[in-house]
Amino acid sequence: MSSNKPVTKKLINTVESCVDDNLRGIVTAFPQLRLHPKHRVITVRTKTDTGRVAVISGGGSGHEPFAAGFVGAGMLDGAVAGGIFASPPTGNVLYAISHLHKYNSGGVIVILGNYTGDRLNFGKAVEKARINGIKVEPVIIGEDVASSNNKTGGRGICAEVYIYKLCGAMSVKGYDLTTIYKMTTDVSKCLATLGVCLSACSLPGQPPLFEIAQDEMELGAGVHGEAGIAKMKMGTSKEVVGLLLDKIIAHLRLVAGDRVTAMVNNLGGTSILEMNIISADIKEYLDRKQIKLERLYSGHMKSSLEMHGFNISVLHLTKENGDFWLGLLDAPTTAPGWPAGEFSVGHHDNIGDDENVLQSFTRKATVGPSLSKQQQDIFRGCLKSAAEELVQSEVLLNRLDSGCGDGDCGITIKKFGQAVLEYLSRGAVEYPSNVLWQLSEIAETDMGGTSGGIYSLGLSAASQSFASERAVTPAAWLAAWESSMAAITKYGGAEPGDRTMLDSLHAAYEAFRQNQGVDLKQALLKTSEAAEKGAKETASRIARAGRASYVAKEYLQDEDAGARAVAIWLKAVIKYMLSKI
Known part of the structure; x- marks a missing residue:
């Protein structure tokens, strides 16, 4: 059915080539990565067996930097890309598993979002790999609060990026496949994500997928261009952050004294100015609730093309495992998409002016006629x-x-x-x-x-x-x-x-x-x-x-x-x- 809506402008070559052009651009910018073009797979360059566990993920394109942007030492060893918002085919996933197992004999952990296409295609690839004797474990992440009541659980929004970092750090430290897999099951219970969008995205060569009134926003929008679970009136950053965190905290049953990290995921079209304001408001909200914010990660994690919106993803750092998980998050990585570094670590007591430095510039004398x-x-x-x-x-x-x-x-x-x-x-x-x-x-x-x-x-x-x-x-x-x-x-x-x-x-x-x-x-x-x-x-x-x-x-x-x-x-x-x- 044709649409009378205008096609959204995008700087691409052709609709058909945009996914492959995107992948070529990634390895052009980061030549230490390797593109396997026939299978749309990006991996770290490896020549010998590391003996470690390989960590791979993937999914539809249009979510950049997810997932190829997180390939690097200390995070993913490889990522497989599908079409725009489409799961990669089983054969390409199997290729990624097989290639990475060749250089990582400790086994392969495969991280995927809780979507039917990914579950089917990645699942079949995992089963085929097992038949061929590869040690492989799939990890399905579905932390979305908005869809948490579905029969198959919530959708995977952006918390997969947390799992990339945790698994990658454990692999570098030499943990085995069973131990890493056990960690992912524990962490999955402590994750929750919810977001809003202010405008829809559009597939290449297409008009926007849905419409939002000027004074409205969609609560619980998905990362594949889906509208949310409810239309709501626009609010200030503080109001929207409060709305999202109220639901996230209730979902995770957080109480005063708990420790958390927060991830602010830019859905693609949100300005850095807005992202910084949102980050400050998250800290202020959690302070009021007496919940300690240990780390905040802000940036593009799993976007939705040019959608104007954001997600907040919270990881509860439990008494049993919180310090260990935090250490893994702080571990170094060369992955270009990971937004944290040494400056991400520290106490949040860093706001205040030196009121004395400009006093000498004050004009004191009365002069002139x-x-x-x-x-x-x-x-x-x-x-x-x-x-x-x-x-x-x-x-x-x-x-x-x-x-x-x-x-x-x-x-x-x-x-x-x-x-x-x-x-x-x-x-x-x-x-x-x-x-x-x-x-x-x-x-x-x-x-x-x-x-x-x-x-x-x-x-x-x-x-x-x-x-x-x-x-x-x-x-x-x-x-x-x-x-x-x-x-x-x-x-x-x-x-x-x-x-x-x-x-x-x-x-x-x-x-x-x-x-x-x-x-x-x-x-x-x-x-x-x-x-x-x-x-x-x-x-x-x-x-x-x-x-x-x-x-x-x-x-x-x-x-x-x-x-x-x-x-x-x-x-x-x-x-x-x-x-x-």
């Missing part, structure tokens, strides 16, 4: 008018910024305006140098980003200029204005004409400089007109600096957002001044 009471009222009114206009311009500036930036200029400028209004509600404005310095600090701390840096540098330079003046005069303001632009050019790299905020700022400066000897009202009007013209002219200019210079010309059909922001606050200042003349 002061304003009269009447001048202070005008200065405060100018700043207030400018800040209010910037707050009101959020939508316009975001729209102008969306073509060449990340569409947040309005948000950034609004933060600045709000912070300035807060400062004016309590701060003195007697000394322009001090006020400009405080505004530069506000731009640095409240505004943030590139715009915050530019405004902070410019205001700081203007403050320093005013500190050397003896009186507040138009010439003093012009000198501060010029110093501000020079600092922006020095550190930002832009000059007037480069389609940046300087276009509006410099045009207004020149107008005021050239008209300062005439009537003040006329000088201000000319300055306002120049600021407006400078902003408008950026629409037809070629971007030579700033973020806009990184994008194609066709995206730059409107004014520069930074230049428009300058025109907005300059015109607001001038309008207020004109009302007082």
